Amino acid sequence: MTTHDPGAMLSIGDFAARAGVTTSALRYYESLDLIRSVRTAGNQRRYRRAELRRVAFIRAAQTVGLSLDEIKAALDRLPERRVPDRADWQRLSADWRRRIEDRIARLRDLQEDLDGCIGCGCLSIDRCAIYNREDALGEEGAGPRLGFQTP
């Protein structure tokens, strides 16, 4: 901690500690315009407490499987001038809840199929429900194919 002035803006170290992320992650987020900071006379970053909410949103959104690009798109819909209020966040989180529902549904499907397909040791792979679930993979660029699809 640098100072104890209650109303002061936070240094990157303090902010990172409160946000539960590393300072390098914060700089990275800022480079992507996900969060903002102001600078001191000596060029150091200072954060408003309201930015904590943005970071919280980013981390939570990530655990639901959103990419930083998608998160940026969501955050960009927040008002520039005023501090986002309850209604703003609610608009965002509605979108989000649909995603969670979606993901849960996918997992449920997979689990149901487990009972009837791979679990049964069947050989009819071409007709296997699990197997034919994700068909639109392969053939388009580099990088991990699976691991987490953000549909």
Added chain:
Amino acid sequence: MTTHDPGAMLSIGDFAARAGVTTSALRYYESLDLIRSVRTAGNQRRYRRAELRRVAFIRAAQTVGLSLDEIKAALDRLPERRVPDRADWQRLSADWRRRIEDRIARLRDLQEDLDGCIGCGCLSIDRCAIYNREDALGEEGAGPRLGFQTP
């Protein structure tokens, strides 16, 4: 298709087509000992049809968020000599179902929290349930932090 002999082993191209993955992915899986092939006199790979089930398992497991390392661990518990039977696969899938349940539970928690926390626009980030959900992140090596946790 190379030949129409019904009982023949499959070339990598045919196998890939049936499995719905690319040939390069198959070679990669083989390099990790996830699947096996035999070689022709001319050093080309030939696959038994039973291997299709392994690939189906791999792909399905990936959609649930397992890494290839974890999948290998699971597959290594299958018998070496005989072709895996219904009981073998069922033993595996039981383990698997627990993982799916786990993942669903996590998402449900997150969704519940959404109703009370970020959605409300609260400022008490330090007490926020979503925010404090994933604390054990940061500080251990490179690579993506989030995106999908395989706990």
Added chain:
DNA sequence: CCTTTACTTCAAGTCGACTTGAAGTTACAT
């Protein structure tokens, strides 16, 4: 026999989300 298509290996490239390191600067506590 010849041509095409499919295969072989191996090294290097790719993507997202950061981290790490180097070289230098600022701010706070004594």
Added chain:
DNA sequence: ATGTAACTTCAAGTCGACTTGAAGTAAAGG
């Protein structure tokens, strides 16, 4: 005033799961 912890930028490294490309070999159809 000074030591040191915290900060600055920028380039390069990392991880998993593949893909891409080059250079060469094999197999099937005509």
